[in-house]
Structure formats: structure tokens, C-alpha cells
Amino acid sequence: MLDKNGIAKRIAKEVKDGYYVNLGIGIPTLVANYIPQGIQVVLQSENGLLGMGPFPYEGEEDPDLINAGKQTVTYLKGSAVFDSAMSFGMIRAQKIDLTILGAMEVSENGDIANWKIPGKMVKGMGGAMDLVASAKNIIVAMQQVNKAGESKLLPKCTLPITGLRCVKKIVTELGVYDIHHEGGFILRERAPGVSIELIEKSTAGTLIIPGDVPEMILD
Amino acid sequence: MINKVVKNADEAIHDIQDGAVLMLGGFGLCGIPENLIAALLKKGVKNLTCISNNAGVDDFGIGLLLKTRQVKKMISSYVGENDEFERQLLSGELEVELIPQGTLATRCMMAGYGIPFFPTPAGVGTEVAQGKQIVHHRGKDYLIEEAFESDFALVKAWKGDTAGNLIYRSTARNFNPLMAMAGKITIAEVEILVEAGELDPDQIHTPGIFVHRIFQGEKYEKRIEQRTVRKKS
Numbered sequence: 001m002l003d004k005n006g007i008a009k010r011i012a013k014e015v016k017d018g019y020y021v022n023l024g025i026g027i028p029t030l031v032a033n034y035i036p037q038g039i040q041v042v043l044q045s046e047n048g049l050l051g052m053g054p055f056p057y058e059g060e061e062d063p064d065l066i067n068a069g070k071q072t073v074t075y076l077k078g079s080a081v082f083d084s085a086m087s088f089g090m091i092r093a094q095k096i097d098l099t100i101l102g103a104m105e106v107s108e109n110g111d112i113a114n115w116k117i118p119g120k121m122v123k124g125m126g127g128a129m130d131l132v133a134s135a136k137n138i139i140v141a142m143q144q145v146n147k148a149g150e151s152k153l154l155p156k157c158t159l160p161i162t163g164l165r166c167v168k169k170i171v172t173e174l175g176v177y178d179i180h181h182e183g184g185f186i187l188r189e190r191a192p193g194v195s196i197e198l199i200e201k202s203t204a205g206t207l208i209i210p211g212d213v214p215e216m217i218l219d
Numbered sequence: 220m221i222n223k224v225v226k227n228a229d230e231a232i233h234d235i236q237d238g239a240v241l242m243l244g245g246f247g248l249c250g251i252p253e254n255l256i257a258a259l260l261k262k263g264v265k266n267l268t269c270i271s272n273n274a275g276v277d278d279f280g281i282g283l284l285l286k287t288r289q290v291k292k293m294i295s296s297y298v299g300e301n302d303e304f305e306r307q308l309l310s311g312e313l314e315v316e317l318i319p320q321g322t323l324a325t326r327c328m329m330a331g332y333g334i335p336f337f338p339t340p341a342g343v344g345t346e347v348a349q350g351k352q353i354v355h356h357r358g359k360d361y362l363i364e365e366a367f368e369s370d371f372a373l374v375k376a377w378k379g380d381t382a383g384n385l386i387y388r389s390t391a392r393n394f395n396p397l398m399a400m401a402g403k404i405t406i407a408e409v410e411i412l413v414e415a416g417e418l419d420p421d422q423i424h425t426p427g428i429f430v431h432r433i434f435q436g437e438k439y440e441k442r443i444e445q446r447t448v449r450k451k452s
Contacts, residue, residue, distance in 0.1 A: 045390075046320065046321075047246040047247075047249075047390050047393050048246075048390050048392055048393050049390050054449055055447040055448050055449045056447075056448055056449070057448060057449060057450075057451050058448040058449075058450070058451075060448075061443060061446055061448060062389065063248075063249065063391075063441035063442070063443045064249060064250065064377075064388050064389040064390060064391040064441070065389045065390055066246070066247065066249045066390055066443075066444070066445070067390075068246075069445060070246075070247035070248070070249070070300070070444040070445045071445040071447040072443055072445065072446055072447050072448070073447070081389055081390055081392055082392070083324070083392050083393065083394070083395070083396045083397055084246065084272070084320065084321075084323075084324040084393050084394050084397065085321075085324040085325055085327070085328040085397050087321075087324070088320065088321030088324055088325065091321060092321065092339070092340070092341075111344075115317075116317075116346075119309070121305075122298070122305060122308055122309065122315075122317070123297060123298060123299035123305075124295060124296050124297040124298050124299065124317045125296060125297070125317060125318075125319055125320070125347075126296050126297035126319075126320050127296070127319065127320040127321060128319075129319035129321075129322075129341045129342050129345065129347065130319045130320060130321030130322065130339075130341040133339070133340035133341040133342070133343060134340055134341070160345065160346050161344055161345045161346075162345065163343075163344070163345070164343065164344035164345075
């Protein structure tokens with residue numbers, strides 16, 4: 001079973017040289033720590049920054065330079081800043097090669113819910129609805145079961161939808177899944193030490209097991 | 220020569236009345252019009268509608284105006300950092316319209332460009348689509364979103380001149396240039412105010428035609444919302 005860093009590490013393997021990547025808040029942010037050596041990517045932050053660098057050294061924080069999670073960050077060689085409309089122009093016009101974001105629920109046809117729990121949590125969608133509506137390649141990083149042990153890979157989302165039929169790939173603590181174009185979670189890899197039985201028990205939607213499913217290789 | 224300089228934030232907002240629709244620049248606490256928010260707080264205007272990506276934190280930014288119950292309605296994309304906001308929202312005391320961030324930015328931009336509405340795929344099939352026209356174009360659905368109408372846009376820039384030209388700094392740019400173009404009356408506060416002619420025309424982000432009033436802010440706290448650092452190894 002993977003922890004948050006394990007999920008991030010596995011997703012980092014999907015990142016290719018030369019990609020422009022948008023990382024959501026939470027586990028997706030950790031992906032930046034595991035980009036393999038020799039692979040160069042440019043991180044976009046939707047408040048208006050391309051070429052997001054690491055956190056600043058203590059004492060060098062600049063309140064004017066933050067990422068979409070409102071964290072202090074730095075520039076890299078070749079960074080650029082711009083207004084938020086241009087930022088979403090990049091997103092809508094599909095200049096971003098890969099979008100990685102978190103989810104509360106994903107359905108077997110690729111719908112995603114991640115912005116609201118009615119009556120309980122109202123934080124807002126931020127840029128998530130724009131991203132999922134336009135991105136050509138979306139990977140979701142999420143926990144497959146909640147604290148009550150209930151699956152969050154569902155036949156149909158129960159929470160308010162963020163976007164329809166947009167998720168391509170999901171990486172959870174238990175495995176890697178692709179969304180089948182006619183519906184269903186295709187199990188591609190198992191997390192280290194995780195059995196098919198546990199995955200079956202933890203998937204409420206249609207699970208498609210294409211023969212022998214390998215254990216994922218992280219390093 | 221046109222001179223748009225006003226003395227201070229109080230003078231700049233003298234005609235903002237109860238019930239006004241305001242745009243406020245900034246992303247989180249980055250690039251927010253601190254002095255103008257403080258002046259609104261002091262003036263005590265009520266029933267405000269605030270169009271702003273976020274709602275500040277409990278004790279800074281728009282959060283200050285929420286605490287004093289001066290805000291009737293917020294139009295934002297993300298409000299996760301403000302407990303008082305969430306409390307007022309869940310209890311029904313505050314009207315809130317949550318809209319996708321790109322839609323919010325573009326609704327500002329379209330107001331500035333004089334385009335009344337535009338199609339966007341963001342929000343199709345979600346709560347955001349309720350009551351909105353949907354157009355089908357080349358195999359894809361789009362929502363029709365309207366340009367914002369606002370009475371005042373309150374923005375923060377790094378440098379400005381007496382003609383109202385503005386230059387922003389780093390990611391404090393965010394929504395500011397979009398809102399600056401969109402306000403019926405746009406008020407800009409700047410860290411450094413110079414005479415017309417002292418800024419390089421090639422570097423101007425917001426041309427002065429969009430700015431009606433400008434002043435140099437008194438002091439900037441520039442509070443950091445998430446101070447994240449790394450250790451020197």
C-alpha cells in the first residue's frame with residue numbers, strides 16, 4: 001500500500017521530458033519532488049506563473065511570488081509571470097500537457113467530484129473546473145477508500161460534479177487505473193503488497209482486470 | 220495634463236455607497252488593495268457585493284469586511300482559508316456565488332474588452348451550469364458566461380504614475396490588470412507613485428485610460444498566507 005509520497009512518486013513516472021504540467025493542491029504538489037533526473041518539466045501555477053521553482057530559502061520569501069496554493073515559491077531560469085486570464089488561456093487552449101489533481105470521488109466513466117460536500121465543506125472549485133473541462137491529459141491522485149472504509153471509485157459520483165468524462169488515469173494507495181471508454185476502472189498495476197482481492201473490495205464501480213496485473217515498480 | 224492622483228484611500232472611496240458592487244484584485248493575500256480595504260472598513264459601507272477570487276483570511280484582506288458584516292454577497296472561486304466565511308455561508312447569512320477561476324478571470328477580462336458574453340467549457344454538467352445557456356460547437360458543449368458589471372474596481376499595483384499607468388510585480392499581478400480594465404470606476408493603489416513620463420511606456424501593464432483614481436498606499440503589510448521555505452543544505 002502506498003502513502004501520499006508513494007502515490008506522488010508513481011505519478012512522477014508519467015511525466016515526460018519537455019512537458020508543461022499543472023499540479024493541484026495536496027498530493028499532486030508532492031509530484032514535483034519525484035520528477036526523475038534528466039527530465040525537464042515546466043510547472044504552471046494558475047494564478048499566473050510558468051516555471052515555478054522550489055520554496056525559497058528562509059529569509060528570502062517574497063510575498064509577491066506565490067503559487068496557486070498561496071505558498072511562497074521562487075523563479076527558475078526562464079520563468080514568466082502573467083495575469084490570471086492569460087493563465088486560463090493556456091489551460092483552455094490546451095497548452096498544458098499534463099494536469100494532476102486530487103479528487104473526493106471518481107466515477108467509472110471518468111467524472112470527477114472534488115470541490116464541495118453539501119452542508120459540510122464549501123471551499124470552492126478554484127481552477128479545477130476550468131482544468132478538467134479543457135485538459136487533454138488528466139491524472140487523478142487520490143485515496144481509494146475513505147476513513148469509513150468506503151470506496152471512492154464509484155459507478156456514479158454522489159458529490160457535486162467538477163467535470164464530466166474527463167479523467168484518464170487514477171493513482172491511489174492501492175493501484176493504477178485507466179478509465180475504459182465505455183466505462184470501468186481498468187486495473188493496470190497493483191501497489192506493492194496489495195492483492196487483487198483488496199482492490200476488488202475497495203472498488204465500488206466496475207473493475208476490469210486484464211489478465212495478470214503486475215505490481216508497480218517505483219524506483 | 221490629466222492628473223488622476225487622489226490624496227489617500229479615504230478620498231479614493233468617498234463615493235462608494237452601501238450596496239455597491241466592487242471588484243477587488245488579488246490572489247489569496249497576494250496583490251490585494253490593502254489600503255482600500257482598510258478605508259472601506261473605516262467608512263463602514265454595508266451590503267457590498269465583492270467580486271474577488273478569494274475572501275481573505277479571518278483577520279486580513281476581505282476577511283476584515285466579512286467580520287464586520289459589511290459584505291452581502293461574495294463572488295469568488297475559492298474561499299477555503301476563511302473560517303468566518305465558511306460559517307456565514309453554511310448558516311445562510313452570506314450570499315455566495317462560487318464560479319470557476321478561469322471563468323471569473325475571463326468575466327473580468329471581457330468586461331474590460333467590451334464583450335458582453337463568451338462561451339467556456341468550464342462547468343458544463345455541473346451546478347455552475349444551472350440556468351445558463353448552453354451552446355454546442357464542433358462536438359463540444361459550452362456555457363455562455365456574462366462579462367461582470369461592477370461599480371468600482373479596487374486594484375493594487377507596484378508602480379503607477381500620475382496619468383494612471385500601472386505596472387504590477389511578480390504574481391501580485393493576478394486579477395489586478397483584468398479588474399483594472401473592468402471597473403466603471405477603477406481605483407488603483409500603488410507602492411510607488413511617480414510623475415507621468417517616469418515609467419517606460421514599453422513596460423506598462425495597464426494603460427492609464429482604464430484608471431480613474433490613483434494614490435500611493437501608506438504602508439504595505441503584504442502578509443504571507445503560506446510561508447513555505449527550504450533549508451540551506
